Amino acid sequence: MKSPILQVMDLGKRFGSLVAARDITVSVPAQQTVGVIGSNGAGKTTFINMITGHLRPSEGTIQFEGRDITGLPSRTITAMGVSRSFQVAQIFPSLTVFENMCAAAAICRAPKDFLGHIRTPFRSPESVAEAETLLELFQIARYRNRFAVTLPQGVRKLLDIGMAVAGSPRLVLLDEPTSGISIEEKFDLMQVIMLALRNRNITVLFVEHDMEIVERFAERVLAFYDGTVIADGTAAATLGDARVQTLISGPRAKAAAGTVADV
Amino acid sequence: MAGQGRIVAGSSLVAAAAAAALVLPGWVISLATIAFANGLVVLGLIVLWRAGLVSFGQALYYCIGAYAVALVGRWTGLTDALVLVLMGGAAAALVAFGVGFLLARYREIFFAMLSLALSMILYGLLVKTESLGSTDGFAVIVPTFFGYAPHQRELLLALYWLVLAVCSLAALLVGAYFRSVGGALAIPLRDNEIRVEFLGMSVSRLIHTKLVISGLLGGMGGALAAMAVGHVDPNMSYWTTSGEFVFITILSGAGSVVPAFIGSLVFESVRSFAFAVLPQLWQMLLGSVLLLTILFLPQGLGSLIARMRWRRNTEAP
Amino acid sequence: MLTAFAILIDGLVYAAYLFIVAIGLTLIFGVMKILNVAHGSFYTFGAYGAASAVGIYFDRGLPEAGGFLLMALVAMALGLVLGLVLERGIMWLVYGRDEVVMVLVTYAAFLILEDVVILVWGTGSYATYQPLLAAGNIEVGELTLSNYDLGLIMAAALLAVASYGALKYTRYGRLLTAVIFDRETAAAFGINVRVVYTVTFVIGAMLGALGGAIMAPKIAVTLGIGVEVIVLAFAVVAIGGMGSIEGALVGALIVGICRAAAVHLLPQLELFVIYGVMALVLLIRPYGLFVRVQPRKI
Numbered sequence: 001m002k003s004p005i006l007q008v009m010d011l012g013k014r015f016g017s018l019v020a021a022r023d024i025t026v027s028v029p030a031q032q033t034v035g036v037i038g039s040n041g042a043g044k045t046t047f048i049n050m051i052t053g054h055l056r057p058s059e060g061t062i063q064f065e066g067r068d069i070t071g072l073p074s075r076t077i078t079a080m081g082v083s084r085s086f087q088v089a090q091i092f093p094s095l096t097v098f099e100n101m102c103a104a105a106a107i108c109r110a111p112k113d114f115l116g117h118i119r120t121p122f123r124s125p126e127s128v129a130e131a132e133t134l135l136e137l138f139q140i141a142r143y144r145n146r147f148a149v150t151l152p153q154g155v156r157k158l159l160d161i162g163m164a165v166a167g168s169p170r171l172v173l174l175d176e177p178t179s180g181i182s183i184e185e186k187f188d189l190m191q192v193i194m195l196a197l198r199n200r201n202i203t204v205l206f207v208e209h210d211m212e213i214v215e216r217f218a219e220r221v222l223a224f225y226d227g228t229v230i231a232d233g234t235a236a237a238t239l240g241d242a243r244v245q246t247l248i249s250g251p252r253a254k255a256a257a258g259t260v261a262d263v
Numbered sequence: 264m265a266g267q268g269r270i271v272a273g274s275s276l277v278a279a280a281a282a283a284a285l286v287l288p289g290w291v292i293s294l295a296t297i298a299f300a301n302g303l304v305v306l307g308l309i310v311l312w313r314a315g316l317v318s319f320g321q322a323l324y325y326c327i328g329a330y331a332v333a334l335v336g337r338w339t340g341l342t343d344a345l346v347l348v349l350m351g352g353a354a355a356a357l358v359a360f361g362v363g364f365l366l367a368r369y370r371e372i373f374f375a376m377l378s379l380a381l382s383m384i385l386y387g388l389l390v391k392t393e394s395l396g397s398t399d400g401f402a403v404i405v406p407t408f409f410g411y412a413p414h415q416r417e418l419l420l421a422l423y424w425l426v427l428a429v430c431s432l433a434a435l436l437v438g439a440y441f442r443s444v445g446g447a448l449a450i451p452l453r454d455n456e457i458r459v460e461f462l463g464m465s466v467s468r469l470i471h472t473k474l475v476i477s478g479l480l481g482g483m484g485g486a487l488a489a490m491a492v493g494h495v496d497p498n499m500s501y502w503t504t505s506g507e508f509v510f511i512t513i514l515s516g517a518g519s520v521v522p523a524f525i526g527s528l529v530f531e532s533v534r535s536f537a538f539a540v541l542p543q544l545w546q547m548l549l550g551s552v553l554l555l556t557i558l559f560l561p562q563g564l565g566s567l568i569a570r571m572r573w574r575r576n577t578e579a580p
Numbered sequence: 581m582l583t584a585f586a587i588l589i590d591g592l593v594y595a596a597y598l599f600i601v602a603i604g605l606t607l608i609f610g611v612m613k614i615l616n617v618a619h620g621s622f623y624t625f626g627a628y629g630a631a632s633a634v635g636i637y638f639d640r641g642l643p644e645a646g647g648f649l650l651m652a653l654v655a656m657a658l659g660l661v662l663g664l665v666l667e668r669g670i671m672w673l674v675y676g677r678d679e680v681v682m683v684l685v686t687y688a689a690f691l692i693l694e695d696v697v698i699l700v701w702g703t704g705s706y707a708t709y710q711p712l713l714a715a716g717n718i719e720v721g722e723l724t725l726s727n728y729d730l731g732l733i734m735a736a737a738l739l740a741v742a743s744y745g746a747l748k749y750t751r752y753g754r755l756l757t758a759v760i761f762d763r764e765t766a767a768a769f770g771i772n773v774r775v776v777y778t779v780t781f782v783i784g785a786m787l788g789a790l791g792g793a794i795m796a797p798k799i800a801v802t803l804g805i806g807v808e809v810i811v812l813a814f815a816v817v818a819i820g821g822m823g824s825i826e827g828a829l830v831g832a833l834i835v836g837i838c839r840a841a842a843v844h845l846l847p848q849l850e851l852f853v854i855y856g857v858m859a860l861v862l863l864i865r866p867y868g869l870f871v872r873v874q875p876r877k878i
Contacts, residue, residue, distance in 0.1 A: 078463040092454040103451045107462040110444040122447035317680045372615055372679050376818050377862055380855045383811055387851030502811055543698050550691030557685055558673055
């Protein structure tokens with residue numbers, strides 16, 4: 001059996017006496033699409049932050065393609081092939097969409113050694129080509145000359161994710177890709193995103209609150225509650241799980257969501 | 264091709280400036296020499312400014328470069344101008360490298376204040392050091408040029424041409440830096456450094472590099488100024504000196520290389536004129552111009568120019 | 581033992597001076613997020629104003645207490661006018677812009693005002709020693725202490741208590757605190773931030789001018805005093821944390837004592853002490869001793 005692209009063992013994170021995450025063990029095979037659900041404060045973002053190097057785990061290990069990435073800084077993890085998008089799209093507001101993408105492509109291509117950033121020209125035919133390709137792939141080419149600060153939310157998200165893909169990562173974690181998007185547009189947005197990512201054979205983990213989106217796009221679903229994974233299986237299985245329905249996705253769970261402690 | 268055209272235009276300008284000296288009076292040449300030396304410091308400021316870091320302490324490097332020249336001249340008898348400039352630059356760059364570990368952690372106001380504090384520390388130390396002449400400072404040896412020891416007008420010319428040469432080289436190199444990944448990332452850094460970090464580039468390394476470059480340029484500027492003026496004193500590290508560099512940068516716009524030198528020339532000319540005619544109102548003039556520039560030039564003039572420049576510099580040839 | 585006591589007193593006097601000078605600056609920064617370089621101008625005008633007041637009042641045989649009062653009033657009046665003119669005339673034009681741009685605007689204002697001082701009072705220096713003499717001295721053991729200095733310490737302490745109390749217990753003080761914490765939310769609650777800004781700036785100006793007036797008898801009132809004061813005030817505010825009055829107090833005390841120690845024990849370090857302390861503090865607490873930093877949400 002091929003080794004998993006992502007292997008998380010007994011992962012946990014404590015902030016003083018507050019336990020944000022505990023006992024997380026997950027194994028993700030390459031090119032699987034995994035949905036991550038859970039109420040606010042359940043530990044989903046902490047999980048992503050630990051994998052992408054934004055937070056250092058208190059315990060446990062994370063292995064990417066067989067290599068230990070636990071506690072490494074985010075830029076190192078990115079260079080190794082793990083990328084992420086953000087709940088609030090992190091783009092360069094004063095640049096145009098095209099410039100944003102060029103910047104992403106150039107940064108990803110630049111050698112990471114000591115003086116690499118000085119001897120490499122910023123604009124090279126390769127990075128420009130990569131930027132063009134990505135704009136097409138995420139269907140935002142027609143916005144290319146608009147300043148990123150003026151973009152509608154959906155396009156921002158696509159740009160954000162597109163930039164994350166600039167370095168040809170093999171694993172991408174999406175933090176609420178459709179947050180802030182109107183219900184009518186969520187589906188189409190997710191469609192474009194997934195098509196683009198599948199086109200590049202990228203393994204995807206995405207955090208999502210909308211269960212219909214999760215149902216439609218995830219092969220496998222992880223359900224988080226109180227800092228740990230309470231269900232892990234196919235979309236149907238997890239979403240159909242009684243505990244999941246009580247605690248996360250059912251109507252009474254949604255109403256009670258306000259009482260769940262926020263991290 | 265845009266790049267070649269610029270180089271031709273630039274070379275002609277420099278050649279013209281060099282030739283002009285042969286017919287200009289001595290005081291003009293002196294003024295220009297100091298102006299261009301200061302222009303180097305401003306160039307260093309621009310490197311940082313593009314990335315959103317406004318340093319109120321460039322005087323630190325300026326002063327280090329100047330005192331390095333003065334001390335090396337006095338202690339070792341080394342007088343070659345080029346060697347002295349390089350030593351001044353190297354000394355300042357070294358300090359910038361060390362100081363950078365602390366400074367690179369800060370942004371905006373705190374960056375400005377800490378850089379100011381560092382320059383004032385040097386000021387305080389120099390003022391209290393009797394052996395270095397305390398507030399009076401001390402004289403700088405007369406430089407030589409590859410073994411040749413010019414005097415009077417010849418000396419003025421030699422210094423002027425040296426300054427021109429150093430500035431031209433610096434302009435070329437900094438321009439190339441702006442086209443490299445590190446230099447072009449100034450705007451993305453200013454916009455969203457978390458994104459830059461998450462794309463895989465070390466933000467602190469980028470900023471540390473810029474600090475060293477600005478230190479190097481500041482030191483070379485100070486070294487040249489020291490030789491041109493013939494004297495160094497602790498005031499070169501005072502915050503008002505840093506303020507002047509900041510002022511010139513605002514006037515020139517923080518986007519590109521050549522305006523740094525032109526702005527510096529304008530500033531130095533106006534200063535000489537104002538001092539001669541109305542010394543009582545020099546600061547008021549300075550302040551008013553600064554205010555008007557900030558108020559009436561389009562919002563973020565520096566960033567606007569930087570944007571246009573960024574696009575042009577990053578266009579594929 | 582004597583040295584230790586001398587260091588303590590000197591330190592307290594210097595700390596009092598630093599605190600009085602820094603409190604206006606930190607207040608303005610806390611509320612408006614502006615690092616006001618023109619604070620040096622308020623100080624300068626206060627000092628020169630006091631010098632003029634002293635020149636007019638003392639040596640006329642009038643009661644001395646009146647002289648002190650006049651100095652303070654003249655300074656505060658100057659501060660009021662200056663603060664209003666600056667805030668309503670210039671500052672409001674650049675609200676909402678980059679923090680650094682605002683600093684540069686105050687720097688421009690400072691430069692202009694420096695020459696205004698020359699226009700009004702000329703380039704000479706003014707000796708304002710009369711209040712110092714009038715206050716007399718006290719003998720404590722082997723040391724002779726100036727009553728003026730002791731008064732300075734008390735004034736600073738009073739100021740500290742008054743401002744702290746005002747912020748915490750008066751309605752206006754609480755409004756100010758709200759704006760310091762979160763300008764947008766405060767505005768959303770109906771607080772007229774515009775007015776708060778003006779009032780704060782003017783109060784800061786008056787405090788700065790008062791600082792100048794209080795110090796005038798101890799220094800030579802001449803050109804350039806503002807330039808020096810600015811960096812000192814900045815350093816104290818940076819150490820204590822921008823916008824924190826407790827911070828300004830603690831910062832002033834730390835620097836005051838350290839500097840006094842340097843003067844008595846290692847004079848070469850005197851000028852550099854304040855910046856050294858600042859650099860050290862910032863190394864450990866990047867934003868000063870008393871400030872909480874908001875982490876950025878992604």
